[in-house]
Amino acid sequence: MSGGARSAGFARLFSPRAIAVVGASGDPHRIGGQPVKILQETGYRGAIYPVNPKHAEILGLPCYPDLASIPQPCDLALIAVNAAAVPWVIRDCGLAGIPFAIVFSAGFRETGAAGVQLENELKAAAHEAGVRFLGPNCIGTMNLHDRVYCGFGAGFANPHLKAGPVAFVSQSGGFAFSVVGLADFEGIGFNYVVSAGNEADITTLDLIADFLERDDVKVVVSYIEGIADGQRLRALGRRALELGKPILTWKVGNSDAGRAAAESHTASMTAGYALYRAAFEEGGFIEIEDVHDLVDAARAFSSRRLPRGPNVAVLTTSGGSGVLIADACDKHGLKLPRLAQETIQAIEPLAPKYSSFANPVDLTAQVTGDDERFNRICERLITDPNIDQVIIRYGAVQGARGEAWANGLGAIAHGSDKPLLVAWSRVPDRTEPAIKILERQRIPWLLTPTRTANAAGALYQFARRRQALATRVSRSARRVIEPRSLDLPPDSRTLSEHESKRVLAAYGIPVTREVLLAPEAVVALTQPPLPFPLVVKIDSPDIPHKTEAGAVRLNVRDLAELKRTSSEVISAAQRHKPGARINGILVSEMAEGVEVIAGVVNDRFFGPAVMFGLGGIFAELLQDVSYRFAPLDLDTARDMIRAARTHPLLTGYRGRPALAVEALAESLARVSLLAVDHADRIAEIDVNPLFVSAAGVLAADALIVLRN
């Protein structure tokens, strides 16, 4: 049935030739009372088999006592029975040769321990029976291409929803179907909509993977509270870039309040938002935050055109909208360059008096009424060699005049492969003719200047990542140690600073020269152990935060000061944490330069990721840090350094010297190798501060947390 679909994996799930409805009822107030009626009223063309031993007939259809009695093979069972009975029904599906099920029933993992147990039973039953299923605790699916509505609730009440080359996978069912309604209201249709429910078998990521490969899907939308397989999410991001199909991602549960609500809802444990963002930024994900973002990005990407670079030409008939578009473009890293001289020469004779030919080009309200002239100027902009995409804003041309204008614009778009986006004011009824033509010509139209610039920004973001994926030279850091040749202590504990630095040094990360001395050895010193000035610190596995403990002295200048401060830091450590184990006094050279933080978090969903930021505690409080997944190649390490808003401090800000950014990139990449080589043991790494100078980098403090 599904003509254009190439992916065969879930074909029978979404385009079933016949459907059994288990737990069907004639009572519309029960969940089981809804699917048969909905299938009938919304245009399903296959056979429907209600199953319920209590009834002989439901809504004019013969009702069967069990799945075995159905006379025809079904592709799909919709299950709306009591939770406890679901494993039995799934087994029956297997016996009846039904390959797919959608489990509406609630009362599983989302309800606590007994529910988890029941969900495990269900999974085992499905595995044995060879049945794949959606849910439990899901609301259903829609295939609007073939008009198959399998679900219950208000979301399935509208039989007139539009189809369109968009697929939507949602971890919130109720909300997803209301989004579909709102998007439909703004003119966006979906070929597929899925409520993923508890994902006991088929997951959100399975569904995204399936939809990406379908010919009748050009844009995938996902509403995500949390996913369990970060590596797979990343792989899907790469695949999306390869295919040129964005995954519009609505990631929720990012605030503390939101996370608490998400956990009570799906009981998903979610990785930190920072890691999701790292995955989104390297792949074909476009983050959206509301329905209008979805509508706009879906429309923009449906044109199947991507810009070659950041340069936008803006053409308006009012200065105000030009300013707005310029402001919004700026937020997305888009540039409004000067137009080429030949472009300006070509448009000047066409444009009204008082027009402005800077970019944005403002033709003033005087051009209104001369649609042909407006389009000729637009044509010159799109052929400008400095320009990668064009945004136009034009008054809402109505009726037949609108049709002529839109057709003219279509011809211009066809003469170019650059994106052309239209900010367009909709007037009920009167602008529909032009909109129809714009849509047929695949020219994205958007409701406001800001939304149009946002859509252009999304296209650029996707195009930039796609280019980066295609052109990236994956040069790794130079290895100074063979993988896994390092012996880490076998227990689960925090290494002291000195131990941590020895691990880093083994991976080629420069650390301060230092000696660890017993307190009595310090007292006995007659010569400095290293040239002054020096740093004196406590070395203790029980005091990870030495500064807070008052157990650090900087800039120690002579032997007397060294002895005095050594005794001070011991006292401070004992005061801070009585009974702390003390390895000794760590005496090290002073490091100078700009302070940065490098860290590793080994996330249970994504694996090890490297964090980088400038300015120590400021980076932390201001969240000016970036994350990338380990291992990092050098290009990625350079990217993450540039991602810090304070990175000008490394490259010669206000007359400061340019620092050793390459050495920093190399060290970040080496930290990432350490994290990957020992991903089973290393839970966290913290190199803070790492000093960057013109000569190189130097780790002045470090902390490694091991686990078993």
Next chain:
Amino acid sequence: MSGGARSAGFARLFSPRAIAVVGASGDPHRIGGQPVKILQETGYRGAIYPVNPKHAEILGLPCYPDLASIPQPCDLALIAVNAAAVPWVIRDCGLAGIPFAIVFSAGFRETGAAGVQLENELKAAAHEAGVRFLGPNCIGTMNLHDRVYCGFGAGFANPHLKAGPVAFVSQSGGFAFSVVGLADFEGIGFNYVVSAGNEADITTLDLIADFLERDDVKVVVSYIEGIADGQRLRALGRRALELGKPILTWKVGNSDAGRAAAESHTASMTAGYALYRAAFEEGGFIEIEDVHDLVDAARAFSSRRLPRGPNVAVLTTSGGSGVLIADACDKHGLKLPRLAQETIQAIEPLAPKYSSFANPVDLTAQVTGDDERFNRICERLITDPNIDQVIIRYGAVQGARGEAWANGLGAIAHGSDKPLLVAWSRVPDRTEPAIKILERQRIPWLLTPTRTANAAGALYQFARRRQALATRVSRSARRVIEPRSLDLPPDSRTLSEHESKRVLAAYGIPVTREVLLAPEAVVALTQPPLPFPLVVKIDSPDIPHKTEAGAVRLNVRDLAELKRTSSEVISAAQRHKPGARINGILVSEMAEGVEVIAGVVNDRFFGPAVMFGLGGIFAELLQDVSYRFAPLDLDTARDMIRAARTHPLLTGYRGRPALAVEALAESLARVSLLAVDHADRIAEIDVNPLFVSAAGVLAADALIVLRN
């Protein structure tokens, strides 16, 4: 005519009893050809008098050769003649006793020097003639309450636009009227819409002031590229808070690209966005960024209810929308507290199985269909003593059932004075009955969960500022010097560090102890001038940035080092800027603590404003700085310290000691007194770094720029 309007100032401008159209024409392609037709077609009920010596009749109306010939007194002249003739026409208005004009004609200030000249002539003519006017170069006005459309262009083509208690003043005419169309499409009507044009006479701020006082305006919207009178903007912000009417402000031209476009558009010179934001944050301004923000805030404020605090209860039927609302609430500083125990006890028996009673309350899809039960639970939430406002999301209940539900909700809202906002999915035609009732009951309904939370955030933001204005104790810093008793050098120049610090010290701001020594005096030293360790710097009015010049040495420990570094900094200064005047070597005590920046910019639109941030260059690069206008009272100084995202560093972050925040607030307030006392002379102040320790504050470097 304008029944509810209390403000009389511009009454005749917006509700004219008769209108003259000067430069009227029968040709709809000319600007002068449009206003008569538009007035006729859109329901104007007064007399229309076309004026044009070339015609005897226009669109069925007798046409007059000049204003003097019109038989009846007019309240308003619409002027669409050649720019050069406008001053003459304005004089004629005066002679004919016409108090107001709207000048559509372009060709004034926006076109360059000759246009500026002509605009000045126009202003002089109007002043002499006693005529107030809008424009030139404006598109017109609408009074939708009385159906008076005075303008030209596509924006005036729709005679069916809704009226509503919102007024819109825009510095972009063309764009404003398209916004009106889009807002109308989403159900928001305006009583007044004005294109301000070049503002040669009546300004955007005049119009906002007028609208705020009108009884038929509850919400003012302003689209601003730049305004010239910052003090008046601030006064309007206070008035808006007093009246409980927000000024929804769409500030554009904030990016470099946007500013360039704004300047080519209106030639407005604009103050920095940071100062606008400072004005917005102290007053009744709500920043908006697109049409949907306007629609949502207009709807939320039209309820005329404000929350008493940040606490929100959220009630949904799908966990997904609860998560979304929680995330969005978090961004606005709203809290989702636990419900009171008695509330939970009351709703538990009403709620379906598997409901969640944490906040957000999720009743699950099971409640769908039982509108009465949903409303009873809503009623319990709104009466919860912990809760300041309630957000509900409910499925799109349709037709008569929707009416019953909305009426029930209306009764609940009337039993409380707390805001109740509804996230509501619109389904074409079927949801209109419920929407009508919600609007009649003044219950704001919004299209998505996120937009609903944003609207709740806007209400809270306004309410919080209103409370702050009402309760603020305006305690000033303690004066240690009489206003203007300080003698500043008479010339326009940059003071050296030592001079700058003496000025600060005179205002009671603690500065480092220091001595300024001639280079030869340093060479001759036999005793340290101050106790070691010391700082050695060049003191030169020609080297404002000493660190960049390499002319600073910290932590100097003995006399030999003092002499060596003094000679080094002199050489460095001479290398950096050959011929720089050198006042001497500044030797000062070392300061310790957390580095902050305090600064003053004396803006030509807003006057002096104080800037504050932590962390020196990090604050600058990360824009983690706040601005408040001088003079600062102590409460405001404390607010601006708290506004820094890094302010936990001052209050005991991670075991650090709590620092002298009160002394810091006092110093900021004193800097602001200095800036105000000498606002005519001081262009800039930069205290950077100012060190904050547990004991107090200490300015380690400072720079004051004087002007004449």
